[in-house]
Structures are given as C-alpha cells and as structure tokens.
Amino acid sequence: MQRVAVIGSGPGGLVAARYLQSESFAPVIFEQAATPGGQWSGDASCSGVWPSMRTNTSRALTQFSDLPHAPGLAIYPSNREIGDYLLRYAAQFDLTAQTRLRTAVREIRAVPGGWGVRHDAQEEVFEKVVVASGRFQRACIPEVPGLASFSGSAGVAHTFAYKDPEHYRGQRVLVAGCAISALEIASDLCMLGAARVVVCQRRQRYVLPKLMAGVPSDHRVFSRYQALAEESLPRSEFGAMLKELVVGAVGSPEQYGAPKPADSIFDAGLTLSQHYLPLVAEGRIEVRPWFDRVDGTQVSFSDGRAEPFDGILFGTGFEISLPFLSEAIRRTLNLDAQHIELYKHTFHPELPGLAFVGMWDQSGPMFPPVELQARWLAYVWGGAVASPTLEEMQLGIAQCRARRSEPQKTKMNLMALLFARAAGVEPEPERWPELQRALLFGPLAPVSFRLQGRDALPDAASRFAGEAMAFGCVQSPQFSAAELQKLRRLDSVAQPALTRTAV
Structure with a gap:
C-alpha cells in the first residue's frame, strides 16, 4: 500500500484520509494540535472558534455523507458539537490510530521516490502528500x-x-x-x-x-x-x-x-x-x-x-499560509498571500503526487464540497476515474493565472458541482423522479451525491428525502408553476445545463 501523508486533521484532512484509505492507500495524518478537528477542535493554537459560537451553516450541510448527526441536534449546532462529530468520524473510519498529534510539519520537499516530510527534526519519505491544513490560519x-x-x-x-x-x-x-x-x-x-x-x-x-x-x-x-x-x-x-x-x-x-x-x-x-x-x-x-x-x-x-x-x-479575513512548503514548491504554485495556482483547486501538473484539499476561499458550507474533492482526489490516485491530462491541467493553471486580479471568493454550490462532475457522482434529477424538486431546489446535502456513481449508498435516497422533507423541499414530486417557469428559462439559455453530469 502506498503511504500518503495528510497534513491537517480538520474536516478536509479527515475526509481525504477516509477516502484514500477506501481506495487502498495508507494515510498518515499529521496534526500540530493536541486534538483532531482543526478549527473545530477549539485548540487556541489553531482554532478561531469562540465559546458561544454556533455554526453559520445548517446541520444538514455541516456533516459528511456517511455519518449522520445524532437525532435531536439543533439546526445550527454549537462549535463543540461539530468538534465531537469530527472525533466520531475519525473513530468510525479508524483514522485515530493513523493520526500523529502534536506533530507539526516543518517542511515538505521533493525527494527521490516521492516527497520528504520533515517534522521534529526527522524526515520521512511518502509516495504522495495531501495538504489539508486550512486556509484560515493567518489573520489579515x-x-x-x-x-x-x-x-x-x-x-x-x-x-x-x-x-x-x-x-x-x-x-x-x-x-x-x-x-x-x-x-x-x-x-x-x-x-x-x-x-x-x-x-x-x-x-x-x-x-x-x-x-x-x-x-x-x-x-x-x-x-x-x-x-x-x-x-x-x-x-x-x-x-x-x-x-x-x-x-x-x-x-x-x-x-x-x-x-x-x-x-x-x-x-x-x-x-x-x-x-x-x-x-x-x-x-x-x-x-x-x-x-x-x-x-x-x-x-x-x-x-x-x-x-x-x-x-x-x-x-x-485571512491570508494563505503554507510555510512548510519548500521554496521550489512555492514558486511552482506561484503562491502568495491570496493566490495558489492549481488545477481545480487540487493538482499541479509539475507536482505529481502532491495535492491540496480545501484551500479555496468560499462562501457557504465547506463539508459538502470538501468531501467531494476528497473523493475525486482518491478516485484519481486510485485509478477509479481518469486522471486529468497534462494539457487539461496546464490550461487550468493558465486560467488561474489569468484570474489573479479578480475576486477569489467562490460559492459552495459551484464548488460542489465542480468536484461532483469530476468524480462522476453528480445526481441526474430525471433518474430520481420522486426527488427532482429536492435535487434542484433543496439542500446540496452530501448524501445527495451518494445516489449514483462510485460509493453509491443503498439508503441515500431515503436519507436525502428525510433531510429535504424537514424543510418542505419534497412535499410533492411535481414542480410548481413558478419552478417550471424557472426551469424553462434555464433550459432556453443553456440546453445541457439540467442534464450534464461532468465537465
């Protein structure tokens, strides 16, 4: 089994390790704090949560697809409840034993055979590395x-x-x-x-x-x-x-x-x-x-x-802070306080075996897109889906470079669909007539991306219906007149918009 170093045990690091493990890799998670969870750990050395803070994203969109929240949880949980949820997630997928706490990574550099990861004056070589240390660490x-x-x-x-x-x-x-x-x-x-x-x-x-x-x-x-x-x-x-x-x-x-x-x-x-x-x-x-x-x-x-x-x-706001990347890697990524040049926020054609998770600036819930990104990454490295070609990645990097002067913030739903299409798991509403309204107008819950494709779950439809029904999104499988008008408007502008499954 190929060993993969995962830097950070926040939501991005944990979900990346979970899917890498399911694709027959051996992840080793490095965490500088004393507790897994990243921002949600409450550790003052790396966490920006405050005692009375509750999530600003809803319960259904602040979870992963294969570990529902416990019944009775508030619509907007406390920071501590999300921290506990991530501990349960790590335990459920046997990630706790793979996590090295209080272990700060000092440097990542290219070495023969892979990537050198230096920590506590020791360097280990890994075939692959995932950087999931978070974008919200250095205050601006x-x-x-x-x-x-x-x-x-x-x-x-x-x-x-x-x-x-x-x-x-x-x-x-x-x-x-x-x-x-x-x-x-x-x-x-x-x-x-x-x-x-x-x-x-x-x-x-x-x-x-x-x-x-x-x-x-x-x-x-x-x-x-x-x-x-x-x-x-x-x-x-x-x-x-x-x-x-x-x-x-x-x-x-x-x-x-x-x-x-x-x-x-x-x-x-x-x-x-x-x-x-x-x-x-x-x-x-x-x-x-x-x-x-x-x-x-x-x-x-x-x-x-x-x-x-x-x-x-x-x-x-915050600036990007990845001080452990070698100078050569930083130059390749054209990295500065606000920009990192990657193909679909994940890969760089000149850095094979190095990937990034959760490093974009986003509005909206992070759990759904970061899980989808982790799935795509694991599927690409495991060979379940085709790897992007060199030409595709070079074009993506060129587009990143051309947009450096534009605002960098993007929306959660755009990111979720980007990664779902890349992983081949975007649900097709016409295949789920009883869920069509919910899939188009309801929450982009992570379990809705387990309806079809790799890692589909047999209970995904019933679970998604339950989450959407809680707020009236599937009261009827029929579209209202206003919704039909919206769909016709979209269809007249872009015929393939409602049926495509990948970009």
Missing part, C-alpha cells in the same frame, strides 16, 4: 495610520483571537469588517455586555439571517438550481435573481438603519448573520464607514467623525 489586519498607537485597555486583535466576551464587558468596541465573523462577534458583544459596539466597513453588504421563512438560508441560496442559474444566465440577470431572493426574504440593510448597499449584489457582496440587522434597528450596533486614522484611543472615520474606543477587533 490591514494597515491603518496610527494603529500602533492605540492605547485602549482592551487592545487590538483579529476576530480569530476572540475567545472571551468578558474581556469586553463594559467596553467600547470597534469591530472592523462586514464578513460573517465580524457581524456575529459584534452581535455577541452587544448582547453580552459591551457598553458600545460600532461596526465599520468599506462597503455595506446585503445580509441574510440563518433562517428564511423557517428554511435554512444555505438550503435556498446554495442550491443546485442556483448554481445552474449562475453558470447559465448572464451575470446581471443572475445577480438580479439572487438579489430578489435575498431582499424579498429579509429586506435591504437601509430598512434597518444600516447604509444602503450598492444596487448590484455582486458589487455590494452578501454575508450571513442571524442577529446583526435587528440589533442595528434597535440602535444597539451603530454602523460607520471605514476608519482612516487612530491616535491613542481616538479613532477617526472617513466621514469626519471621531470617538474613543477601548478595543478594536478586525474581522478582515
């Missing part, structure tokens, strides 16, 4: 004139380091950013005793709550239909359709007292937060434009206003 704090002079008692930190709301009780806190962590932590702070909370941002995004009319938002926004529409319709038309879905469900931020976002949802952006807009409407969170100077405790905003703060938290 932008430069602000005078930031080093900030003298507030609660200090300056990134939301990655936020662990104790008591630290901010009674304090005046500025939260910089408009992504999920910024808005969720701002909400956390004002409900747990901060004296004043101000959110500053460069642009106002549209904001979705976690539930829309009782249905988890990620079941509707990240559906297969939404992915097909984004692929098939003109960008402006798809943007208008997405904006109509969002504004029709929750309204626009200015209705709550936040700034008015740009008319284009692509220019404004979209983020998720359960409590943020109602707290703005109640006056418990104030929204300001970006700040352009700090002087002691005084913060000056670009609208000319200024006020003192006791603490500043930056929810301003």
